[in-house]
Amino acid sequence: xxxxxxxxVPLDSKWHWQELGLCRSxxxxxxxxxxxxxxxxxxxxxxxAKRVCASCPVRLECADYAIRAREPYGVWGGLSEDDREAIxxxxxxxxxxxxxxxxxxxxxxxxxxxxxxxxEEALGIHRIQRAR
Ligand code: SF4
Numbered sequence: 789x790x791x792x793x794x795x796x797v798p799l800d801s802k803w804h805w806q807e808l809g810l811c812r813s814x815x816x817x818x819x820x821x822x823x824x825x826x827x828x829x830x831x832x833x834x835x836x837a838k839r840v841c842a843s844c845p846v847r848l849e850c851a852d853y854a855i856r857a858r859e860p861y862g863v864w865g866g867l868s869e870d871d872r873e874a875i876x877x878x879x880x881x882x883x884x885x886x887x888x889x890x891x892x893x894x895x896x897x898x899x900x901x902x903x904x905x906x907x908e909e910a911l912g913i914h915r916i917q918r919a920r
Pocket of ligand 1: 806808809810811812840841842844845846847848850851863864865866
């Protein structure tokens with residue numbers, strides 16, 4: 789997981805997934821935008837972080853945690869800040885409060901958006917169409 793102070797930490801009993809995150813051997817600055825970073829610079833950095841997450845063995849655990857904790861900053865589990873904001877708009881506040889205490893429910897509540905966050909398009913991968 790990115791090295792950043794945690795905002796609202798759900799009381800999970802299992803945190804072992806953090807030891808397996810690929811970001812532990814990656815520059816943490818890739819996962820958090822510097823002040824005033826906007827536009828294409830921010831998109832490119834987010835995409836680079838998402839590519840790391842896309843190969844991470846604990847991506848879903850990480851995404852689940854970030855959704856339930858309502859992590860305000862950074863790319864977690866392939867979800868950018870904007871991705872998480874889109875997810876929060878689909879989950880009402882009372883439901884979000886319930887989710888916070890139950891591991892697995894964050895990803896379950898937003899499965900499609902969690903998958904879309906690391907789609908080829910989201911990662912900036914464009915396939916070359918072969919002419920037949
Ligand atoms: S999914 Fe991404 S942010 Fe989460 S532990 Fe893996 S590499 Fe780190």
